[in-house]
Amino acid sequence: MLVGVIGKPNVGKSTFFAAATMKDVQIADYPFTTIKPNVGVAYLRTECVCREMGVVDNPRNSVCVKGTRLIPVELIDVAGLVEGASRGRGLGNRFLDELRQADAMIHVVDASGSTDREGRKVPPGTHDPVEDVEMVESEFDAWVHGIMSRDWERAARSTEQSGGKIADHIAGRLSGLAVSLADVEGALDRLGLKKERPTTWTEEQLKALASEIRKRTKPSLIAANKADLPTAAENIRRLAGTGRKVVPCASEAELLLRKAAEKGLVEYTPGDPTFRLRDTQRMTAAQLEALRMVEERVMKVYGGTGVQQAVNGAYFELLRAVVVFPVEDERKLSDRKGNVLPDAFVLRGGSTALDLAREIHTEIADGFLYAIDARTGKRLGADYELRNRDVIKVVSSGHRG
Secondary structure, three states: OEEEEEOOOOOOHHHHHHHHHOOOOOOOOOOOOOOOOEEEEEEEEEEOOHHHHOOOOOOOOOEEEOOEEEEEEEEEEOOOOOOOHHHOHHHHHHHHHHOOOOOEEEEEEEOOOOEOOOOOEOOOOOOOHHHHHHHHHHHHHHHHHHHHOOOHHHHHHHHHHHOOOHHHHHHHHOHHHOOOHHHHHHHHHHHOOOOOOHHHOOHHHHHHHHHHHHHHHOOEEEEEEOOOOOOHHHHHHHHHOOOOOEEEOOHHHHHHHHHHHHOOOEEOOOOOOOOEEOOHHHOOHHHHHHHHHHHHHHHHHHOOOOHHHHHHHHHHHHOOOEEEEEEOEOOOOEOOOOOEOOOOEEEOOOOEHHHHHHHHOHHHHHOEEEEEEOOOOOEEOOOOEOOOOEEEEEEEOOEEO
16 A cells, blocks of 8 residues: 655645655755655554563564554655646646555645745745645546546447446546546446436536545545644644544654654654653753754644654555454464564455465465464454454465465
């Protein structure tokens, strides 16, 4: 699974991305800082099963910090989208194209209202961030509509005359965007469009279809960035009033905390509601004041910086992701080398025991026999739908994993 970080220019997208991934990216206070898309590794935060199962784990593909498992996931950060991006303005088409394979999106918005539609600085509170949300979504919808509607009249007539399914045609056109036939069918049903008469669909109905497909295949949440500024609180309430999922964020605060933690100055795990000073002797007065402001303006107000919460929200809420712990020995909860709870896999909601086998190795999936729930000892079939925090052993012919 891949989550894209989108938004207009100069809203703090690159700072959000750097704070989530600790990857060095170009950060500056002007539009189009990001020219090439950045791909980095963030971490999904979840409760490990080690304490519940009464074991001391030694993870291999992830990290366990005092019972909190941090599992690597991918984020992609692209250049800011401006009005007209779907027509190529501001390099828009190029960067929209980078989001083809994204499964969900984190939409970073300047909640303080201190940047205009183009990303230029304006006095805080003078710009409406709700307009930015609508603009970016509209440009994404227009891009999808543009792909879908090429040679539309000919395709619609041909489908009607041959008795074919228009959903097949649309799914084929949008396959490069990771859009499935089921996605298209669901969107058509939701809008009540006459599938057997696509030639009667209006342009407005085609645009509505593009928007519905985008919502289904690229679900998004709003990271209301710069939440620590005084003008942000009212805008966050207004953004939440649109019915979208909104996470108040302070990306600069998260980046500060993570860098301080790396240097051993504070004790902090991404997603924590607070932090603890560790080595004040090595800190300057300015650093201590900055950390005090983070505590007062961010942690006490929002219970965290919001960056980790946004990443978790994208995976757990938008994609209904589940974390599964595969083991080879269901009694010792270990692999063949004795590593306890060595791996934690993130799978899309609805994934099955057979899907888990594919994640482990294709040969294991090819020889799949059954799986075992390590908690209960119960045998599970290939179609068993995985639940969050399952501990599973996969039994395969010629190999047990």
